[in-house]
Amino acid sequence: MSEIESDAPPPRRPTMKDVAREAGVSTSAVSFALNNRPGVSDATRRRVIRVADRLGWRPSSAARALSGENAGAIGLVLARPADSLGGESFFLQLVSGIQASLAPRDQPLVFQMVEDVQAECELYRRWWAEGRVDGVIVVDPRVSDPRPETLAVLGLPAVVIGGMEAPGNPDAPQLPRRARLSNIWADDSGAMDLIVRHLYALGHRRIGHIAGTPGFAHTARRIASLRAAGRRLGLEQAVSVTTDFTDRQGAKAARRLFSAPAPPTALICDNEVMAVAAVSVAAERGLHIPRDVSVVSWEDSVICHTLHPQLTALVRKADEFGHRAAGELLALLDGGAPRQLQDPLPRLQPRESTGAPPA
Amino acid sequence: MSEIESDAPPPRRPTMKDVAREAGVSTSAVSFALNNRPGVSDATRRRVIRVADRLGWRPSSAARALSGENAGAIGLVLARPADSLGGESFFLQLVSGIQASLAPRDQPLVFQMVEDVQAECELYRRWWAEGRVDGVIVVDPRVSDPRPETLAVLGLPAVVIGGMEAPGNPDAPQLPRRARLSNIWADDSGAMDLIVRHLYALGHRRIGHIAGTPGFAHTARRIASLRAAGRRLGLEQAVSVTTDFTDRQGAKAARRLFSAPAPPTALICDNEVMAVAAVSVAAERGLHIPRDVSVVSWEDSVICHTLHPQLTALVRKADEFGHRAAGELLALLDGGAPRQLQDPLPRLQPRESTGAPPA
DNA sequence: GATCGCCACTAAACCGTGTTAGTAGGCGTC
DNA sequence: GACGCCTACTAACACGGTTTAGTGGCGATC
DSSP, X not given: OHHHHTOOOOOOOOOHHHHHHHHTSXXXXXXXHHTTOSSSOHHHHHHHHHHHHHHTOOOOHHHHHHHHSOOSOEEEEEOSOGGGGSSOOHHHHHHHHHHXXXXXXXXXXXXXXXXXXXXXXXXXXHHHHHTOOSEEEEOSOBTTOSHHHHHHHHTOOEEEESOSOOTTOTTSOOOOTTOOEEEEEOOHHHHHHHHHHXXXXXXXXXXXXXXXXXXXXXXXXXXXXXXXXXXXXXXXXXXXEOOOSSHXXXXXXXXXXHTSSSOOSEEEESSHHHHHHHHHHHHHTTOOTTTTOEEEESSOOHHHHHSSSOOEXXXXXXXXXXXXXXXXXXHHHTTOOOOEEEOXXXXXXXXXXXXXXXX | OHHHHTOOOOOOOOOHHHHHHHHTSOHHHHHHHHTTOSSSOHHHHHHHHHHHHHHTOOOOHHHHHHHHSOOSOEEEEEOSOGGGGSSOOXXXXXXXXXXXXXXXXXXXXXXXXXXXXXXXHHHHHHHHHHTOOSEEEXXXXXXXXXXXXXXXXXXXXXXXXXXXXXXXOTTSOOOOTTOOEEEEEOOHHHHHHHHHHHHHHHTOOEEEEEOOOTTBHHHHHHHHHHHHHHHHHTOSEEEEEOOOSSHHHHHHHHHHHHTSSSOOSEEEESSHHHHHHHHHHHHHTTOOTTTTOEEEESSOOHHHHHSSSOOEEEEOOHHXXXXXXXXXXXXXXXXXXXXXXXXXXXXXXOOTTOOOOOO
């Protein structure tokens, strides 16, 4: 191990100047050669590339950002209290999918967690001013969300996922035409229909819904969809209770629903953590699943099929979602036009936690 | 909404030149004023700061990185297949804790997922050459891990968490003295003792261990600790089975252990996902928990206390862990000396899944 | 009253790229 | 053989900061 003991000073990173000196050309020639631009002969280009390779040269992202105006990184901000995403697998899967798009382009993901949406807007402004990211992915859209407009004003390209209203919806916020915002829209209404139809077919007429955080756009959409479906099908009951996505509030909501004079015979839970909490509350009350009450989780994850009874769940692949969103952002950065896309309708995976209601 | 319809071009980010012009001084004076350096009068300093504030000036991170040599960001790489961290809450908590340290300094976290440790080393080299990060946090140390040496050679400051051997251990790799590596060492042996003593006191003499990925250093330490404890206490059985941390392999390992001629009366599972899987396999075999078999989860998370029976778990706060690691890295970046720290011993939270073994 | 020193500030160089303008040299053309 | 054109390259500048080396003005000192 003597070469380790020798304790060499850390190497200096090679620059274009080093490559130029070694190859016997100017730095401009090096720049042309390495960026596949005309202006150098093929022989020189090959020689330069070989030298750069040998020295282990990489473009300084800082220098690139300074001259080229693009940071070579994209941003993701999470504005949820850390404990509210305790057991949720959604975000890790999402990030994993985002990486899948970014990896081939060697674009890192800059990630930060903040307190609330105001702080998030502030962070976007800072990132923009600092030139840290070329674009961002916006998650958890809110009912009246300041972020799209903030991003539009800054001219920072972004993809809003799971969010905003359907194209043509009059409620959709008016944004500057120059705004470079794409939108991957999740069909919460269609998904809710899938679930409700499943439960209706089993015979359920009283459905409870343990929803997510009140201000979230998809929470509002799901609540509205359930009520609409309830009216359409003539359900006796279609009631939603909002929470903060934690097991604690999920359990509290379940207790409240179970304590009603005519409790629901089926529960729809907006994430798997609250679904497990609901199952737990049912057990605590001596209710058998699915004989006494059915439970559906709006999100599939390991525990949904590891647990007994296995949970009927809405399967939407968070990683593919992230993959697509990041791809869309890259397209936007490459000069593509903003688009309004719809995420494919998730699949409902029936398992052991749903069955016919008690007679 | 006419001011939105007016469709203004996106603003240009203000630079020091703008501040200088507005304040009627040179850019050098602005630099001095904003960095609290001598060279300007108090009156000028105040004026410059006020102007910069009014214009919303922020230093370009790229320009800073180019002249100041530091990127103003730290890196985190995860070298695990995405599906292996499906339900684990550890990483999200860890990242959340890291953010807590970084937020006051406005340092973003650069995050990337890769295939394996080789790719991770390659990424470190690239990040170093690109000047993207000032330091990194290394997780999941392996038995013979190439990363510390890679980082040492590059001179990239790093904090290795959960890792390496205890100070003074002869197996610890020899690194260049100039290496700027701190180390937060987890006392897996002490933690294993906590669990084994708990089970021993309940009367268990045959203990099975569903361990993590074979190459991981903490997996090796836990296996060795269990065997040592077994010898010390004169256990009949103390057997470990390695997995890849997924529910699938956890279940497979549980089946294998249960199928032995003299199956263990207690299982220690290296994460909560596998603990749930083990519980599920037990149920599938008609084994009651904890009457027929006890289960301990080496990691606490929402499901551990939402599930029934609630799982006895080792509680180590991943967010505090991350907080501390990031703090240590920042200290290192500020010129502090590398340190060897020990993480506080986790607490064992007895719940419903452990009890006396069958007679 | 000339000299010195200090203060507050400016000019200029630098970091590592990308880009644009400019130039030397070879070749074909009339 | 003078001219123009094309190729292959170099010089110079820009990006937005930091830092070093000046510089002019003013008060104190002998």
